[in-house]
Amino acid sequence: MDLDLRNELEELLDDIRKRQRHIEDQVFLISVLDRDGHNTLEQQAKLKHERKQLALQMEMQTKLLHKAKLQH
Template sequence: MDLDLRNELAELLDDIQKRQRHIEDQVFLINVLGRDGHNTLEQQAKLKHERKQLALQMEMQTKLLQTAKLPQ
């Protein structure tokens, strides 16, 4: 695996981990706000968007890993 691809994968993994943590934090916040009787529709919509972005990042990671495994 070349250095550029390795760096790109490392950066992507870091971004994925940050987004996963952000999603976990938002789920917790939405649950607390919901228990307290707050309207959480806006937060839920943002969470849905974040989850879609996470899925796209994971798809990109898979494609990069497949590229790295191709014989040269």
């Protein structure tokens, strides 16, 4: 696998892990706030956006992996 492609994949995987952790943290925060009776609409909207971004990153990862496979 090309070194640039490998580096790009590693960076993307790191970003995906960070975003997944952030999403997990936000889900927990929203559940606590919701349970305590707070309005969580803004947090839920941000969470929805983060999930969409995660899906896009995962799609990019799949494309890069496919590209790497074609190089072999």
